[in-house]
Amino acid sequence: MARAHSRPVNAAPGPAHVWWVRSVHRPVEVGPGLRALVGSAAEGGGEEGRAGSGVVESAVRAVGAGRTAGVVPRRSGRGGGLTRRGEQLFAEGLEQARAHVALHGHLALAHTGGRVGDGFDLGRWLAGRRVAAASLTAQQTAWLEELDPWWNPPWPLDWQRAWYRAREHVRVNGPVHGGDNLAGVPRRLERWLRHQITHHHDLHEGQRQLLADLGLGHKEVERFHAWPGRRRPAADGLAAARAYAARHGHLAVSSPTTAPDGFALGRWLAAQRVRQHTSGHPTRLGRTLTGLDAWWNPPWPVQWQRMWWTAHYRLAGLPDGCQWWPSAPETERSMTWLHRQRAQRVLLHPGQQQLLDTLPQHTGTQTPALTASGRREVSDQAWALICPLMPRQQSAGGRWRGHRLLIDGIAHTARTDTPWRDLPAHYGPWQTCYRRYKRWLADGTLHQITALTLPTTDHGWQLAVTRRLHRGS
Template identity: 35%
Template sequence: MLRRRGSCESAFAVAQAVVASWWDAGRRDEVIWPARLGRVCADLPEGEVAVLARDVVTYPEAVAVTTVLCDRLWRQRVLEDTHGQMPHTLAEVPRLLTELARRLGRPWLVEQLASSSAGALFAWVRACVRRERGAVSEEEVWAVPVAHRPRGLAAQLRELRLQHVGSAPVGGRQSRAEQAYQVGLAHARSYAARHGHLAVPKYGRHEGFALGPWLANQRTGVAALPIERAQALHRIDPWWNGPWPISWRRTYHRALVHVQKHGLVDATAGFPGTSLALGEWLHEQCSRYDDLHVGQQRLLADLGIRPAHARSARPRRNSLAQAFAAGLDYARAFAAVHGHLATSKSTRQDGFPLGQWLMSQRSRARMAEKETDRSRALSAIDPWWNPPWPMAWQRAYHHARKQCGSNQLLVPGDGFAGVGASARSWLYAQCALFEELHPRQQDLLREMGVTAEAAQARQTAWYHPTGARIDFAVGLAHARDYVGVHGHLALPHPVQHNGFPLGRWLTSKRGEAGAHARRTPAPWPGMQALAALDPWWFPPWAFAWQRDYHRLRLLLIAGLEPPPKLRSWFSEQLAQRHALLPGQQRLLQELRTSLV
């Protein structure tokens, strides 16, 4: 066999792992191996015969499995049976199981293996599919995961002999990994008991435990998952590792709850009785039924959707217009009270989820190539129901507009007197960023009295503390004004600028930037804006050094004689310049040029 096919050596390692797992399982229908074991155990120590004779007894089956695995024809049939999709169980490769049962003379093997969703054979089938997709190399197809490799004979014998003399009790202390797995498994049982499934969102938590990430890790490494662990999860939820998105299973479970309450869905009648979103989702599954995974088709059958139903399914078009009309009535009622449609996601109007409904309408409007009848109807209620800027800005605008009144104009120069603290901070930030706003945003601000000329006053306007968290744009505006006068941002912590605590604000920003750099290599969001004002606003050396540098620099620019202490500091830095950082050396060279 090795002479005929070069890949047989790798295939034999996979086959050995497969038959070793069957040997360890001790299947009750097996009669060939016990008889063979009786013929070879005469000269072997009693009690150790099952370990020592494993590879000898299972050798013929390992060779037979090898002949199938290394046959290109059978790999092609595996791909045909799975339709190029990742299998959920070995039942999706029936021809492979039938062939193995025939060659091994064990007809019962088909039924025994069909429900398997773990082990060396399952991992090999998945690897064949992934190889066809180009996701793995040919060598990885024959790689046997550590958890599925046959246990070494020496280790098993040592364990048996220690147990015989009473030195190693069976079921000893669990490893840390096993303890962690048992904790996750307990939370999985608790979640399934409450929700009926294990379709936990990727970042979902249950009773404080990160169950979503834990299950995602188990799914990612399912091919290498020990058989007993995979079986434990399978007993909790047979579809815990379906080869489709978790979101699909979660929506399916909502449909299953509907079926349990109201009976099977009627696809041919347009899914009457279901909610709008659920009816649309069910019709979408029917429209792409042939492309779904066989497991998904099996689950849909539990809802009453079989191939014949899918082909004759009708969409929920009749109720879409009625649902929109109802939502429009609620939108009119909300606007009549508040004067706008700048709702948050959680906003409800008389129990109707208006915020979620408007989010859906905005999404549809942005996907449409041109204005639709629906968007025109909503624009008639509020022209800015779907602005090209974030809705948070629109909500803050209406909040400030409500505080200043419909006829009262604001005066930025007096610090927006008469306006609440949060609205005042937001308005000051708009002045600081006025030139960067959308033209229509600027128009809306002008309606309140915030014009381009008034916004320019931000450079000299006196800051009024509000007690609220300082907006970054407010601090940036004062930093820009300070740099325009002093040329740097190396100011001490107590320094204020026009009443604004600029020194304290910059210290906090340096702290945020440092903490961000320790967590991730990605740039801190505000780094670019502050570095554009002063490249050394957050130097990698002591900040006292940077302040002394700028004190000396400003004195030289003004044509004044530096005090002896600063001259001495400069001489010391020149003497040890080779120990300084490149940026410090460059700054010192500029000072040296100024002195000359």
């Protein structure tokens, strides 16, 4: 551009000095504009015309032949064109927003791929207004909040869109309740509501208020958590499975097993096993569980797998940081099971045979139940307390087998948790021991024995008999 030098304060009046700018830096339209100024100044009459012409001509001569210079006209007015254009664009977007609210009832549009009406991308326009929300005027903000109070929420916009879908369901079917375990709610909406209930304490206060408008207030959330058969998110089950595997080293749990927070881990894993079998291929959740325990879903009974883990840890020791799970079988019972499985190895699944082959051999002494003839389960001190409780022996009808030997057989069967048919021969016929067990169970003799205070060495078999009486087997 060409512009005049600033005149010094004490400079004498004279023609204006013009800066010279190289042609490569000059706009194309400057030259014709200056020539037009020269022509108009030459045509003007009087002193002013001649003075103006002289100034312009001196400027033209100063830049050399073929080059012209002059004063660029300045913009007149206050320059509100951009402001007016911005207000015009906002008004257009507001009209599109009104039309969308009239049709859908909200402004929770995605940032991209929004609805385009009459060539206008409303989703992208709203995204721009959310980014520049601080620069909006108070009137513009009030207009948008009048259309949708949650047009710019402090939480993710996806959450707000899901809430609007839930609101439509509530308008048609009434408020949702936590006490009925969200019965009758569509599957997609049910999963979203369960996630909100599970993480209710992590939500924004405004989100909690919006959920309360759907019917899920604090009381309903508590009722949902108190529901006995409620379904929990897969993430909760996976977290409980990870904790159990880290604590006990496997996932071969029984159905009644529960996590410390009350989560029904056993039933949840059983449901996942059924899902794996019905789907015919490993699911993503199944692959994650396989990473925790390669034999969490074996093709044989889970009880067999649990006994294998017991024998494995009894022989090799528990891993660092692991502990025995509740009702884990004792060493003698697990070794008895292992002896029986190896004896009938040919009848097992090939995978079971491979697992048995991975177990180290039992290098210690064999279990007394398998080798010692006439071994006493009940100590002499304990028998002295039990003997007065035993019913009187019958003399008629054949030889009556002694009470103490049968008490030893009952104690051994309960402690090793083996079938009656596997009772060692030195305890006598298993049928006799079983019939005596049922008779003493019926007349209350066994309950009296389990209520006695016996020596410490007899606590193991006494506790095992107590558990068997509770099971009724």
